[in-house]
Amino acid sequence: MCAMKPSIPKGTRDFSPAEMAKRNYIFDTIRSVFRLYGYNPIETPAMENLSTLMGKYGEEGDKLLFKILNSGDFLRGADPKLIADGDCARLASQLCEKGLRYDLTVPFARYVVQHRNELQMPFKRFQIQPVWRADRPQKGRYREFYQCDADVVGSDSLVNEIELLQMIDEVFRRLKIRIILKLNNRKVLAGIAELIGAPDKIVDITVAIDKIDKIGLDNVNAELAERGLTEEQIATLRPILQISGTLEERLGRLRELLASSEEGMRGVEELQTVVDGVMALGLDAELDLDVSLARGLNYYTGTIIEVKAADVAIGSITGGGRYDNLTGVFGMPGLSGVGISFGADRIYDVLNTLDLYPSEARTATRVMFVNFGGKEAAAAMKMLKEMRAAGVAAEIYPDPAKMKKQMGYADALAIPYVALVGETEAAEGKLNLKDMATGEQRLLTPAEAVAVINTL
Amino acid sequence: MCAMKPSIPKGTRDFSPAEMAKRNYIFDTIRSVFRLYGYNPIETPAMENLSTLMGKYGEEGDKLLFKILNSGDFLRGADPKLIADGDCARLASQLCEKGLRYDLTVPFARYVVQHRNELQMPFKRFQIQPVWRADRPQKGRYREFYQCDADVVGSDSLVNEIELLQMIDEVFRRLKIRIILKLNNRKVLAGIAELIGAPDKIVDITVAIDKIDKIGLDNVNAELAERGLTEEQIATLRPILQISGTLEERLGRLRELLASSEEGMRGVEELQTVVDGVMALGLDAELDLDVSLARGLNYYTGTIIEVKAADVAIGSITGGGRYDNLTGVFGMPGLSGVGISFGADRIYDVLNTLDLYPSEARTATRVMFVNFGGKEAAAAMKMLKEMRAAGVAAEIYPDPAKMKKQMGYADALAIPYVALVGETEAAEGKLNLKDMATGEQRLLTPAEAVAVINTL
Numbered sequence: 070m071c072a073m074k075p076s077i078p079k080g081t082r083d084f085s086p087a088e089m090a091k092r093n094y095i096f097d098t099i100r101s102v103f104r105l106y107g108y109n110p111i112e113t114p115a116m117e118n119l120s121t122l123m124g125k126y127g128e129e130g131d132k133l134l135f136k137i138l139n140s141g142d143f144l145r146g147a148d149p150k151l152i153a154d155g156d157c158a159r160l161a162s163q164l165c166e167k168g169l170r171y172d173l174t175v176p177f178a179r180y181v182v183q184h185r186n187e188l189q190m191p192f193k194r195f196q197i198q199p200v201w202r203a204d205r206p207q208k209g210r211y212r213e214f215y216q217c218d219a220d221v222v223g224s225d226s227l228v229n230e231i232e233l234l235q236m237i238d239e240v241f242r243r244l245k246i247r248i249i250l251k252l253n254n255r256k257v258l259a260g261i262a263e264l265i266g267a268p269d270k271i272v273d274i275t276v277a278i279d280k281i282d283k284i285g286l287d288n289v290n291a292e293l294a295e296r297g298l299t300e301e302q303i304a305t306l307r308p309i310l311q312i313s314g315t316l317e318e319r320l321g322r323l324r325e326l327l328a329s330s331e332e333g334m335r336g337v338e339e340l341q342t343v344v345d346g347v348m349a350l351g352l353d354a355e356l357d358l359d360v361s362l363a364r365g366l367n368y369y370t371g372t373i374i375e376v377k378a379a380d381v382a383i384g385s386i387t388g389g390g391r392y393d394n395l396t397g398v399f400g401m402p403g404l405s406g407v408g409i410s411f412g413a414d415r416i417y418d419v420l421n422t423l424d425l426y427p428s429e430a431r432t433a434t435r436v437m438f439v440n441f442g443g444k445e446a447a448a449a450m451k452m453l454k455e456m457r458a459a460g461v462a463a464e465i466y467p468d469p470a471k472m473k474k475q476m477g478y479a480d481a482l483a484i485p486y487v488a489l490v491g492e493t494e495a496a497e498g499k500l501n502l503k504d505m506a507t508g509e510q511r512l513l514t515p516a517e518a519v520a521v522i523n524t525l
Numbered sequence: 526m527c528a529m530k531p532s533i534p535k536g537t538r539d540f541s542p543a544e545m546a547k548r549n550y551i552f553d554t555i556r557s558v559f560r561l562y563g564y565n566p567i568e569t570p571a572m573e574n575l576s577t578l579m580g581k582y583g584e585e586g587d588k589l590l591f592k593i594l595n596s597g598d599f600l601r602g603a604d605p606k607l608i609a610d611g612d613c614a615r616l617a618s619q620l621c622e623k624g625l626r627y628d629l630t631v632p633f634a635r636y637v638v639q640h641r642n643e644l645q646m647p648f649k650r651f652q653i654q655p656v657w658r659a660d661r662p663q664k665g666r667y668r669e670f671y672q673c674d675a676d677v678v679g680s681d682s683l684v685n686e687i688e689l690l691q692m693i694d695e696v697f698r699r700l701k702i703r704i705i706l707k708l709n710n711r712k713v714l715a716g717i718a719e720l721i722g723a724p725d726k727i728v729d730i731t732v733a734i735d736k737i738d739k740i741g742l743d744n745v746n747a748e749l750a751e752r753g754l755t756e757e758q759i760a761t762l763r764p765i766l767q768i769s770g771t772l773e774e775r776l777g778r779l780r781e782l783l784a785s786s787e788e789g790m791r792g793v794e795e796l797q798t799v800v801d802g803v804m805a806l807g808l809d810a811e812l813d814l815d816v817s818l819a820r821g822l823n824y825y826t827g828t829i830i831e832v833k834a835a836d837v838a839i840g841s842i843t844g845g846g847r848y849d850n851l852t853g854v855f856g857m858p859g860l861s862g863v864g865i866s867f868g869a870d871r872i873y874d875v876l877n878t879l880d881l882y883p884s885e886a887r888t889a890t891r892v893m894f895v896n897f898g899g900k901e902a903a904a905a906m907k908m909l910k911e912m913r914a915a916g917v918a919a920e921i922y923p924d925p926a927k928m929k930k931q932m933g934y935a936d937a938l939a940i941p942y943v944a945l946v947g948e949t950e951a952a953e954g955k956l957n958l959k960d961m962a963t964g965e966q967r968l969l970t971p972a973e974a975v976a977v978i979n980t981l
Contacts, residue, residue: 075577075635075855078623081570083636085643086650089566104889105913107920110545114537114669115571115625115655116591121531135572136594138621140659142613152608157598164620165594167534169571179531180539187541189937191923194542199571203596213570226923228902235910349903350910399531433560446684447805454691454806457561464563467647467682481645 080204080212091426092215092417095244096197099217099411102239103195106232108219111194113176115201116167123162125175125398127367132158133203135212136165169201173218173410174395181222182399190223209383209418220408222396227339230372230391231346233409237376237387240411242353245425247379248386250354253362254340255369255390257323260333261309261360264326265302273297275363278310282361286310309360316344319358339371355379368392374409378419386415433462435522436486436502437479442469448495449488452515459519463488479505486522536660536668547873547882548671551700552653555673555867558695559651562688564675567650569632571657572623579618581631581854588614589659591668592621625657629674629866630851637678638855646679653869665839665874676864678852683795686828686847687802689865693832693843696867698809701881703835704842706810709818710796711825711846713779716789717765717816720782721758729753731819734766738817742766765816772800775814795827811835824848830865834875842871889918891978892942892958893935898925904951905944908971915975919944935961942978 077083084092100110116137123131139146143164151160170176173196181188197217204210219236221229234250241248262271273296281289289310290303298306309326312319320341327333344356354376362373364385371391378386389409396404420426436456438449449465456463466475479487489501494512502518503510513521533539540548556566572593579587595602599620607616626632629652637644653673660666675692677685690706697704718727729752737745745766746759754762765782768775776797783789800812810832818829820841827847834842845865852860876882892912894905905921912919922931935943945957950968958974959966969977 075639076574077570077577077635077639078572078574081572083570083640084568085640086565086567089568093566105916105918107888107890107893107918109542109888110549111542112540112545114533114539115657116534116537116669118532118534121533132596135596137625138592138594138617140588140591142611144608144611144613144616152600155598155600157600160600161594169593179533183531183533184539184541189934191934193920201571213572221923224923226896226925228896228906228921228923231906232921232923239913346903346906350906432563432565434563437563440682440684447802450684450687450802450806457695460561462561462563464649465684465688467677467680467684467688469682478645478647 078212080206080210082211082213086432091420092413094426095413095416095420096215096217098243099240099413100195100197102236102243103219105239106193106219106236108193108195108221111177111180111196112198113170113173113180113196115169115199117170117176117179119162119166119168121179121399122168122171122175126171130171134171135169135201135203136161137167137169138164139166170198171202172200173198173216174220174408177218177220178395179399181404182396182401185401188223191221191229192223193219193221195219209415211414215413217411217413218408220406222404222406225391225393225405227342227346227372229407230343230374231350233389233407234343234347234352234374235350237374237409238347238352238354240387241376244416244420246386246416246419246423248354249357249377249379250352251357251359251362251375251377252340252343253359253373254336254371255373256332256336256339256371257327257360258336258363260327260330260336261306263330263333264309265298265305267298267302270296270298272367274306278306278361279363281310312358312360316356316358320344323358323360336371343372364388364390368395370394372407381419381422383415383419383422385412386419387411432482432484434464434482434484435461436463436488436518437475437482437484438463438465438488438490438500439472439475440466440469441491445490445492445495448498449490449500452488452490452498452500452518455515456519456522459516461519461522486518488518534668536662536666538667538669542888547876548869550882551869551872551876552671552673554699555696555869556651556653558692558699559675561695562649562675562692564649564651564677567633567636567652568654569626569629569636569652571625571655573626573632573635575618575622575624577635577855578624578627578631582627586627590627591625591657591659592617593623593625594620595622626654627658628656629654629672630676630864633674633676634851635855637860638852638857641857644679647677647685648679649675649677651675665871667870671869673867673869674864676862678860678862681847681849681861683798683802683828685863686799686830687806689845689863690799690803690808690830691806693830693865694803694808694810696843697832700872700876702842702872702875702879704810705813705833705835706808707813707815707818707831707833708796708799709815709829710792710827711819711829712788712792712795712827713783713816714792714819716783716786716792717762719786719789720765721754721761723754723758726752726754730762734762734817735819737766768814768816772812772814776800779814779816792827799828820844820846824851826850828863837875837878839871839875839878841868842875843867888938888940890920890938890940891917892919892944892974893931893938893940894919894921894944894946894956895928895931896922896925897947901946901948901951904954905946905956908944908946908954908956911971912975912978915972917975917978942974944974 147163262268277292312322324337369390370393373390375385376387391407393405487503603619718724733748768778825846826849829846831841832843847863849861943959
């Protein structure tokens, strides 16, 4: 056991009590809204079978999975040729049966299929758990981070979309973050591809136009040309990417442009229903139609949702959409679902940037009893018990240390009240309650002190 | 993407909404009590550097660590000789830099040392997070399970012990589980070893006498003989293991027997102080002195705590103790700490066995609106918004499905109220609120419905 300077793996974090308070503020807000809308929590294991995870996030994703070395004689199943060749990618699957979950969506799909006989459909679940990715760590990107997902499966009603948008609106209203709620529909994207006569190029088109915000229209067009679109096709696409006006005007224009595509028109109608639905109920957020919005298109099949903070330049802070075949890969086809995912870490950064945390409580403790030792400490502990029974978070400095040290502790933890129980107070069954903000001091019974503390 | 029957790694579990409700009941109870006593939350990463974890849990523990395969070319640092020899134990450390945490104590020690300059001492923290062990799964033993720890470091005052015992008492009082709170002190154990003239045999002695409940005095004596104790030493030990009477009588008898051992006497005095302290404040739990209690002796140095359920035959459901050198291994000697750990999974089993869960709420939802589609659904959604704004968890069945199906959903989720908004109700801005328990139905405004639902 040698002494060493301890550290944690790069891309991971410790959370101090002060950071936990901020994070719990976010999680509690999201959780309350999820519950308010009838979503119920589930949890899945940190480790999934690699067979569940592999192939679900593309080739790049497979590489970013944290894999867990089999216990015991892990070399037994390993092909010596792969070892000799140094073929780590293929060897990993022989040394490891399990991996850490990469997101909450695939474990949820696995959960739904595995427990299909116990589930009441439509099944509305939320899940707030960490995920792990062997990404290169950088500012705002971690190897362990939390996702906060709400999904409903077993219903293709657009009521779900409307409610999920209301939930997003409510979460950010409570957090006091102004947002822009961007909407699109994958059927609109398919309609566009059909319109320009390149239905097989839908992935290329959406990958390219998804970058319009970042690289501008000209560069997107250059990329489209590179991906094999003709000048004519690019020209047909242009008016769609340049649609402007109010939400109603833009939906109207899209309806004109996509008139010839049945699928495109269905997408427009879905957008119209969702927009009408949320507008009728009222929304704090700014609603935006963005035909360049694609997000993980490979599994979204209908509505696509993305949220940006209006006052902070940061990537999307929430996203989601409808997927019609998420569980198909696990042998349960035809189950439609729609969901949203809040990015807790980015929301944390936004709240920090805008200084929107309610109060800098560094502890739940409302009052600290000074420890004078002996009988006085024993009397203080009796009063402590009474005040705790009344629900007041309270503590006694454990050691009868110097007054300055004890007060320094209360100060450092921003504990709002200090209670002093000396010989006289102990005899009377009272305490001197000191308000740390004003310095005011009052002789009170524990019950009176509870009343004072609770009015803060 | 082939279809397959999905599953999860053995020894891990999914938690359904119903199970989550029960688990959260336990976690919330523990968390509230931790906060009430001035303990603040921290979280540490799931992954720690293997150098932090290895060698802290004994040779057996090292084998039970889940190790994470390095990303990319993990074979680069591997010694070909170890591969050729099939020396998996040593090879694992070359293929893996990280492991999943095995408990919360070692990560906490690492945290304290790493952040020592930011911490206000005494530092009172709690931590509720999962841990992972590659143990052979069996009934009640999982490879992923939660620990709920509270520890204070930087204070050697016995006030901490007294408060931790009060916390244990309060948690189980709230959970309505009757417990036996067993106490011992490692200095008493050291005194016993000294008394029988075998101070170097303290580990052997405690390992053997720790089994007295399971195997009986005769078998313990046989084991002690096997471990090299003479007949005379075993005879000296006998009266200590057979101490009986009230707590006071037993402490008195121990004081007589250990009179010649300075360390032993210090242990008795510590026990006396702790017992007097908690008795003065009152305890629901039955307090027991158990000199055969040893628990992970290798790091406990003072008080040792163990909790058994009085009405269910199951292992210990909470444990803890004082350790004087936990952070020494990370280069920070001389920091005393004391802590307790609640075993959430066993507590879960106890509550299930005794049927002590408050209510079988399968969802937070208080009311489900039946979906009649069209304008009625739109009117219902407006009422929904109003009721949610008043804090009522509510939902609308997303599809305008057959009445029977919608009611079946509300029934399956045990939602207490169903709201019906047909054409007439929609025109009046009212809803028909049906109490699912009584079948009673009332025409109400949303505000009136909120009042009714909240009185339940």
